[in-house]
Amino acid sequence: MALLAIKDLRARVEEKEILKGLSLTINPGEVHAIMGPNGAGKSTLSSVITGKPGYEITEGSVLFEGKDLAELAANERACEGIFLAFQYPVEIPGVNYTTFLKTAINAKRKYFGEEEIDAMEFLKLMKSKIKLLKIADDMMKRPVNVGFSGGEKKRADVLQMAMLDPKLMILDEMDSGLDIDALRIAADGVNTLRSPDKAILCITHYQRLLDYVVPDFVHVLAGGRIVKSGGKELALELEEKGYTEFENAAA
Amino acid sequence: MAATDTTVDTVREVTEQYKYGFVTDIESDMAPKGLSEDIVRFISAKKEEPEWMLEFRLRAYRHWLTLKEPDWAKVKYPPIDYQDTYYYAAPKKKDGPASLDEVDADLLETYKKLGIPIQEQEILAGVVAVDAVFDSVSVATTYKKKLASMGVIFGSISEAIKEHPELVKKYLGSVVPYSDNYFATLNCAVFTDGSFVFVPKGLRCPMELSTYFRINEKNTGQFERTLIVCEEGAYVSYLEGCTAPQRDENQLHAAVVELVALDDAEIKYSTVQNWYPGDKNGKGGIYNFVTKRALCKGKNSKVSWTQVETGSAVTWKYPSCILQGDNSSGEFYSVAITNNAQQADTGTKMIHLGKNTRSRIISKGIAAGKSDQTYRGLVRMQGKAEGARNFTQCDSLLVGDKCGAHTVPYIESRNPTAQVEHEATTSRISEEQLFYCMQRGLNEESAVALIVNGFCKEVLQTLPMEFAVEAQKLVGISLEGSVG
Secondary structure (H helix, E strand, C coil): CCCEEEEEEEEEECCEEEEEEEEEEECCCCEEEEECCCCCCHHHHHHHHHCCCCEEEEEEEEEECCEEHHHCCHHHHHHHCEEEECCCCCCEEEEEHHHHHHHHHHHHHHHCCCCCCCHHHHHHHHHHHHHHHCCCHHHHHCEECCCCCHHHHHHHHHHHHHHHCCCEEEEECCCCCCCHHHHHHHHHHHHHCCCCCCEEEEEECCCHHHHCCCCCEEEEEECCEEEEEECCHHHHHHHHHCCHHHHHHHC | CHHHHHHHHHHHHHHCCCCCCCCCCCCEEECCCCCCHHHHHHHHHHCCCCHHHHHHHHHHHHHHHCCCCCCCCCCCCCCCCHHHCECCEEECCCCCCCCHHHCCHHHHHHHHHHCCCHHHHHHHCCCEEEEEEECCEEEEECCHHHHHHHCCEEEEHHHHHHHCHHHHHHHCCCCCCCCCCHHHHHHHHHCCECEEEEECCCCECCCEEEEEEECCCCCECECEEEEEEECCCCEEEEEEEEECCCCCCCEEECCEEEEEECCCCEEEEEEEECCCCCCCCCCCCEEEEEEEEEEECCCCCEEEEEEEECCCCEEEECCEEEECCCCCEEEEEEEEEECCCCEEEEEEEEEECCCCCEEEEEEEEEECCCCEEEEEEEEEECCCCCCCEEEEEEEEEECCCCCEEEEEEEEEECCCCCEEEEEEEEEECCHHHHHHHHHCCCCHHHHHHHHHHHHHHHHHCCCCHHHHHHHHHHHHHHCCCCCC
């Protein structure tokens, strides 16, 4: 069974139709990249998959491991194993990062009817992931994303991803706001989490992220539809030629 | 460790939802309904008080008759019929329990439900001494002996009136005079019981003193009276926590708390207030009209109020400091949460009289549902308050779009060398924050609780450890049903 199966998806935000019949299938172990011009519906796609309020599916379906996502609340989708690395991770003043991580892990455990994580077990897990992702300890003592640099925010999001162990990792414009070193560090983090049972959906405007998180498939999203699919070489082609051709086609 | 675990378990159990809707069936020794000189005399006689105490009450009662109920607070409630309330209800006692074994089994059962582990006091021992108030009369005071051996007096104010009349006479009404305000004056006339704490010169009270309150009798106004005195160089930390059973009638609660700090003394007073807030429409909730005031009488004295206010249908409360001694300081840390139809008008007064006096006010208000709350604060620098300083920060957080938050700061400075700073913000829980938390698996209520706890952190961390745990949970519970 496909991990994620999107079929003829139409979705709108505030009466405006953004996705106009999008189909996409992602299997475990695969890395898919969605590329496209501004306003093509890239971020809408991630919002629809994750259940952000305000995004309405009007036609078609999104199945995750066979479950209809339209019937699950945002937090339930997260617990089922969908993780979104945000383009702009949100600040939560006064909430210690460690507390946040623990709360998230326990929320997922509760969803599956499991006991809360033991304090020692949690610390052990966090320490191992921090080490794996080369994150400074003191970041965990600070409030969530408050005063973090762009790179720190992305790295912290990757740490959450490592801790929550999702099946589908959606990276929304991971490269935005990052210099090349910060991008490499964040991407390295993502790569350490790749495994045959997990899939990645990488949403990006530029090709450069794909130098680090190398995709198996590249799709061009324009005018609310996937207008072309190919291998990783398609990304390079886009980098060279731009999106004009597709924009025209979509219009 | 045992005590901490017990506390944590207790807190978890009691805070999961408002479970206190049970009533203990203990035959009450009740005064007839209504208020008159006879009732005041009845209360005084019932408590076997000395003549001077009766005089104090009668003077207050007569003055009360001349007063008009205040209406300046931004709260609305139907008129209270003071003649339709009971002013005295005591659990029946045989000969006064000499030990816990003699305490009414039903009463012990109630404590158990409330989560006050009286029978596990030995375990909790070193941490907290509980002077449990059931309805209007203290029935069990624990750890008094140990404290007494150090010179600390900790017990009910009724006992203190009998056993330490000179101290009570000297300080009772010295901070909140009998003529202070409508509700305080009423309290002076009819107060039934409360706590008395006296810490002698130079002693740091080694344990946190704690009182659990509980309103039990149907329709009984609860009039607590608390007096805490710290002599020169003494220190005490006092915790007050409240729960109340579910009721259909409105219940009036008009407490008076007086704190006195002499030279170099320090008093830390922490409250977690969780009176029954009523149903979704506020029906049946407690009216909480409280007068709390501290007198920093001596030089270098310090008083710190921390309050977490989550309950009551209507709250009217301004814990204040009169900074009389030079270099004395006052602090007010407050979290006020209102949900559904709750109304709160709360804040503080910092009256700077002495030189170089300092005050700090951190107020965090969270309004949800269709609730309404007001921060009302007064900072006054008197003419002789050379070099006095105040810092005030008032932050309001709105959850949803049917609630209201108002900030009403009064600043009066009569001394050109005094400095007053005031900062205020109002914000909303953003959709982005909520979605971020939900994308990490938190349901909407947990997400709100987490965000709000972060917002209040600065205040919550001033609470003693055990209380902080309870308060954090309460924050979440208080906001249940506020979103979606």
